[in-house]
Amino acid sequence: xxxxxxxxxxxxxxxxxxxxxxxxxxxxxxxxxxxxxxxxxxxxxxxxxxxxxxxxxxxxxxxxxxxxxxxxxxxxxxxxxxxxxxxxxxxxxxxxxxxxxxxxxxxxxxxxxxxxxxxxxxxxxxxxxxxxxxxxxxxxxxxxxxxxxxxxxxxxxxxxxxxxxxxxxxxxxxxxxxxxxxxxxxxxxxxxxxxxxxxxxxxxxxxxxxxxxxxxxxxxxxxxxxxxxxxxxxxxxxxxxxxx
Amino acid sequence: xxxxxxxxxxxxxxxxxxxxxxxxxxxxxxxxxxxxxxxxxxxxxxxxxxxxxxxxxxxxxxxxxxxxxxxxxxxxxxxxxxxxxxxxxxxxxxxxxxxxxxxxxxxxxxxxxxxxxxxxxxxxxxxxxxxxxxxxxxxxxxxxxxxxxxxxxxxxxxxxxxxxxxxxxxxxxxxxxxxxxxxxxxxxxxxxxxxxxxxxxxxxxxxxxxxxxxxxxxxxxxxxxxxxxxxxxxxxxxxxxxxx
Numbered sequence: 001x002x003x004x005x006x007x008x009x010x011x012x013x014x015x016x017x018x019x020x021x022x023x024x025x026x027x028x029x030x031x032x033x034x035x036x037x038x039x040x041x042x043x044x045x046x047x048x049x050x051x052x053x054x055x056x057x058x059x060x061x062x063x064x065x066x067x068x069x070x071x072x073x074x075x076x077x078x079x080x081x082x083x084x085x086x087x088x089x090x091x092x093x094x095x096x097x098x099x100x101x102x103x104x105x106x107x108x109x110x111x112x113x114x115x116x117x118x119x120x121x122x123x124x125x126x127x128x129x130x131x132x133x134x135x136x137x138x139x140x141x142x143x144x145x146x147x148x149x150x151x152x153x154x155x156x157x158x159x160x161x162x163x164x165x166x167x168x169x170x171x172x173x174x175x176x177x178x179x180x181x182x183x184x185x186x187x188x189x190x191x192x193x194x195x196x197x198x199x200x201x202x203x204x205x206x207x208x209x210x211x212x213x214x215x216x217x218x219x220x221x222x223x224x225x226x227x228x229x230x231x232x233x234x235x236x237x238x239x240x241x242x243x244x
Numbered sequence: 245x246x247x248x249x250x251x252x253x254x255x256x257x258x259x260x261x262x263x264x265x266x267x268x269x270x271x272x273x274x275x276x277x278x279x280x281x282x283x284x285x286x287x288x289x290x291x292x293x294x295x296x297x298x299x300x301x302x303x304x305x306x307x308x309x310x311x312x313x314x315x316x317x318x319x320x321x322x323x324x325x326x327x328x329x330x331x332x333x334x335x336x337x338x339x340x341x342x343x344x345x346x347x348x349x350x351x352x353x354x355x356x357x358x359x360x361x362x363x364x365x366x367x368x369x370x371x372x373x374x375x376x377x378x379x380x381x382x383x384x385x386x387x388x389x390x391x392x393x394x395x396x397x398x399x400x401x402x403x404x405x406x407x408x409x410x411x412x413x414x415x416x417x418x419x420x421x422x423x424x425x426x427x428x429x430x431x432x433x434x435x436x437x438x439x440x441x442x443x444x445x446x447x448x449x450x451x452x453x454x455x456x457x458x459x460x461x462x463x464x465x466x467x468x469x470x471x472x473x474x475x476x477x478x479x480x481x482x483x484x485x486x487x488x
Binding site for chain 2: 011014015016017018019020021024058082083084085086087089090091092093094096097100103104107108109110111112113114117118120121122124125126127128129130131132133134135140141142145148149152153155156157158231233234236238239240241242243
């Protein structure tokens, strides 16, 4: 087997945040797989076949990509942000569990700037102290686990980056998450809504969590809840390096 | 005030992981500040003054950089990884709290690939499910807070990225952290020691936490503790997208 598979992160949106490593992998690729809006960020060229697919097709996409790599192609699966954070890398390894014949392929994960880092940078430095990242989608885990993690993260006084806060199919989860955090004493904390960060539609809203409304988030929003010491200075939000 | 200040992340080490945004900022800079080993990664050229400084000089460095920017220079402060994760961005905002005359400067935070993302990519996808990042340095926070956070993170079944696990001045902290995690029932979990990731000295070791020894980590090591569902497939470690 002489083909290769790279699972690459395109960063949050701005081409200036795509690493040279990923750019080089795309330049050498014969085939690019991914969720259609991410594949659309890869420029078409002769010799490159684009394979866009729908959301929630992760395992099929991973399997198709591995099969082409096994046939000798140079395949790249693209994710937004970082491929290892709530994205395609885990799906590829899940397929490898059941398809051992592909484990000897040259497989590389190419990291990228994940959404919470870009959102934090635009807002200031709200992840400058200990923090966690929680995916609010309950497609693959029970909602009770999400609530438990939010409560424990609040108790640990971690800043909390919330991925996938809200979708059309899960309109109520984020509303419940805000209630959980208020119940856990986080009402006075700063919350950041980073919408479409690093794209022309970027919008950053900063307010106290008790004033946050569920409809402030959608699937293009990354939410960061500060820790108890998080402060505002001028237009910036940051977590002091010293604990409160 | 026409000067600018960018707080830029150089990524974990490999030049192929420096974003074009950061490369452009360095190309436009008149002055670069930072901890000496990071400044050493910036190529010298005519018209660029390098200002390397020692570790633990963060506030002085931030203040010096802001002062030069206020004089009209184009200043970049460099951090390894991402500048907003246990790095220089928070220090700059701390200085802005006490020096309001600099708040109208053009200040930008330029995100980068933080160490845990590069380490995770090399190992597989251990951060593919909910996770947290905890800095083990107790220079700026009480050790009791670190222990509490480790226990709550274990209880929440988060993967745990441990930054700054060990230094010459704090040889005992990581040993205690391993004991805390074993006490919290994490002995069977997978632990990854990612040493000098993406550099020529890179080394990735994967073992069960109960077999980990404190001397496996140093200041160039990023440690990732898997969650209870983290698995190995071939040479890779990953967190399944489904909860256990």
